[in-house]
Amino acid sequence: MNADKLAERIVKEVxxxxxxxxxxxxVTRLRFYxxxxxxxxxxxxxxxxxxxxxxxxxDQLQIIIGNxxxxxxxxxxxxxxxxxxxxxxxxxxxxxxxxxFETISAIILPVIPxxxxxxxxxxxxxxxTSYLGFDSASSLIKMMTIAADCVFYFLPFFxxxxxAKRFKTDTALALMCAGFMLYPTMTAGLAEGAxxxxxxxxxxxxxxxxxxxxxxxxxxLVLKYVYQFFDKIIPQMxxxxxxxxxxxxxxxxxxxxxxxxxxxxxxxxxxxxxxxxFAVSPLLAGAVIGATRSLLVFTGMHLSLGxxxxxxxxxxxxxxxxxxxxxxxxxxxxxxxxVWVKAKKEENKSVAMSAFISSFIGITEPGIYGVLLKxxxxxxxDIIAGGVAGAFVAVGGGHSTAYVNSxxxxxxxxxxxxxxxxxxxxxxxxxxxxxLVMVMGIDEGGDExxxxxxxxxxxxxxxxxxxxxxxxxxxxxxxxxxxxxxxxAAGTLGKGVAVEPxxxxxxxxxxxxxxxxxxxxAVCLVSDGGVELLIHIGIDTxxxxxxxxxxxxxxxxxxxxxxxxxxxxxxxVRAEGYKTTTPIIVTNSDDYLDVFxxxxxxxxxxxxxxxxxxxxx
Numbered sequence: 001m002n003a004d005k006l007a008e009r010i011v012k013e014v015x016x017x018x019x020x021x022x023x024x025x026x027v028t029r030l031r032f033y034x035x036x037x038x039x040x041x042x043x044x045x046x047x048x049x050x051x052x053x054x055x056x057x058x059d060q061l062q063i064i065i066g067n068x069x070x071x072x073x074x075x076x077x078x079x080x081x082x083x084x085x086x087x088x089x090x091x092x093x094x095x096x097x098x099x100x101f102e103t104i105s106a107i108i109l110p111v112i113p114x115x116x117x118x119x120x121x122x123x124x125x126x127x128x129t130s131y132l133g134f135d136s137a138s139s140l141i142k143m144m145t146i147a148a149d150c151v152f153y154f155l156p157f158f159x160x161x162x163x164a165k166r167f168k169t170d171t172a173l174a175l176m177c178a179g180f181m182l183y184p185t186m187t188a189g190l191a192e193g194a195x196x197x198x199x200x201x202x203x204x205x206x207x208x209x210x211x212x213x214x215x216x217x218x219x220x221l222v223l224k225y226v227y228q229f230f231d232k233i234i235p236q237m238x239x240x241x242x243x244x245x246x247x248x249x250x251x252x253x254x255x256x257x258x259x260x261x262x263x264x265x266x267x268x269x270x271x272x273x274x275x276x277x278f279a280v281s282p283l284l285a286g287a288v289i290g291a292t293r294s295l296l297v298f299t300g301m302h303l304s305l306g307x308x309x310x311x312x313x314x315x316x317x318x319x320x321x322x323x324x325x326x327x328x329x330x331x332x333x334x335x336x337x338x339v340w341v342k343a344k345k346e347e348n349k350s351v352a353m354s355a356f357i358s359s360f361i362g363i364t365e366p367g368i369y370g371v372l373l374k375x376x377x378x379x380x381x382d383i384i385a386g387g388v389a390g391a392f393v394a395v396g397g398g399h400s401t402a403y404v405n406s407x408x409x410x411x412x413x414x415x416x417x418x419x420x421x422x423x424x425x426x427x428x429x430x431x432x433x434x435x436l437v438m439v440m441g442i443d444e445g446g447d448e449x450x451x452x453x454x455x456x457x458x459x460x461x462x463x464x465x466x467x468x469x470x471x472x473x474x475x476x477x478x479x480x481x482x483x484x485x486x487x488x489a490a491g492t493l494g495k496g497v498a499v500e501p502x503x504x505x506x507x508x509x510x511x512x513x514x515x516x517x518x519x520x521x522a523v524c525l526v527s528d529g530g531v532e533l534l535i536h537i538g539i540d541t542x543x544x545x546x547x548x549x550x551x552x553x554x555x556x557x558x559x560x561x562x563x564x565x566x567x568x569x570x571x572x573v574r575a576e577g578y579k580t581t582t583p584i585i586v587t588n589s590d591d592y593l594d595v596f597x598x599x600x601x602x603x604x605x606x607x608x609x610x611x612x613x614x615x616x617x
């Protein structure tokens with residue numbers, strides 16, 4: 001490969017220097033933001049010698065080069081110079097609306113399983129006490145109620161934990177802020193209807209924070225900067241005590257007098273807006289929400305609406321949005337079943353059936369990305385079916401008493417007024433979605449996803465929306481925040497987790513390629529799906545210059561999951577005075593919706609599931 005020649009051709013094919021707004025590179029890819037993407041011919045670029053692949057991810061053109069990406073990037077810089085126009089730089093500084101939705105979604109996502117499971121339990125309790133004759137004062141029902149209500153009542157703690165991870169701030173102090181909101185003085189004042197307290201003229205109202213999410217999210221965001229301020233100005237020897245002390249003193253009045261009340265009013269306003277929509281026209285509100293369920297997933301807004309649902313339940317004791325969302329889910333179920341029947345190709349049938357099963361239990365992404373994005377007529381069928389059924393349920397007064405996944409398994413929480421409409425609506429959504437696909441058919445030649453999908457829909461049809469990485473070593477897990485290195489602990493290099501290894505053997509966590517930077521004390525890998533992973537063996541072990549390390553791979557090598565990457569004499573490294581704590585980092589975390597560790601404590605063996613990467617939808 002001639003890097004200079006390839007650089008010249010790439011610049012030409014992307015429309016020349018004047019068409020480039022910004023250019024940079026990661027481990028394997030050149031990344032461009034262009035003024036006019038229509039001039040790009042992806043097929044011509046793919047054919048260039050040295051190019052492994054090309055794709056648009058949202059507004060970004062990615063040209064996969066592989067190990068020589070740095071060389072090609074430098075060759076381009078030599079020809080056109082460093083490029084970042086003022087508009088692009090300013091855009092990066094501003095908070096995007098899509099970024100707000102993405103952040104709220106990422107914070108709520110880890111808490112959903114706990115809320116969904118206990119939410120269904122709340123519905124079961126309703127059935128038992130209302131229809132099966134169980135005494136609500138019995139010990140059984142009391143214990144079940146504690147189990148069902150715990151997550152919802154103490155939701156600020158769960159959200160604080162997740163928000164601290166998202167905002168890369170101290171988890172314990174985030175939980176402290178949730179404690180401010182649910183402290184007995186606050187809950188007692190609320191129960192008594194007491195007048196607000198006053199602190200130097202700042203009113204401290206007694207607000208209902210139980211079951212809320214937006215107040216603690218905003219509070220943890222402010223905490224991040226308050227904590228950073230004190231951590232920066234307080235001397236190292238005094239940080240252990242005085243950073244949390246001053247942070248607590250400042251954050252308590254901020255949380256209870258500023259961010260909490262403001263966010264509470266915002267939450268109430270949003271809930272009032274949606275409730276008002278249903279009050280003015282349940283038919284229209286139900287039709288719009290039911291029809292756009294899949295489109296909300298495309299834009300990443302579907303989980304952020306969870307905050308609205310939770311606020312409705314907190315404020316009114318019920319929510320109208322979840323039943324309507326469920327109609328959107330059942331429309332996907334019927335649509336996928338219809339595609340399975342109509343498809344002729346075996347691989348398309350397989351995808352459709354898999355998507356049907358997962359959608360039935362509330363996991364809609366396979367159906368959306370594997371079916372709806374692939375077949376425009378199926379997407380149209382889903383929109384119509386979801387809209388019709390959503391309008392029917394909204395008019396019938398369907399409501400939910402808890403936050404759950406939108407699927408048929410969540411029926412217990414819909415028990416009450418409008419329950420019959422929810423059941424019939426589910427049947428309408430599934431049957432209509434199925435019937436419309438049967439009538440309109442599908443084009444198995446493959447419709448262009450770009451014609452129907454917003455710019456956020458970057459996951460190819462049929463591809464999983466998640467990718468996993470296994471543990472590369474046997475050892476003990478610990479959160480990244482506890483790594484004795486500020487760069488890793490702050491998440492500067494990306495999200496991940498750390499392992500304290502036991503035997504010094506490190507294995508490939510997935511199929512992929514050894515990347516730039518491997519050698520000495522670290523292994524860099526790029527998975528076949530594009531996840532860039534850094535396995536940094538020990539802290540400051542670069543100073544050993546490879547002593548006690550036997551790296552078994554080199555840059556450019558192909559590896560399979562389980563291949564031996566390195567052997568390290570961990571005892572000798574420790575004897576030299578170095579810690580062997582090993583951060584495992586997804587260095588291109590910003591390319592994904594989020595990165596989650598399967599666990600952050602306890603023992604683990606190599607090959608066990610360690611990290612899950614969620615692709616942006």
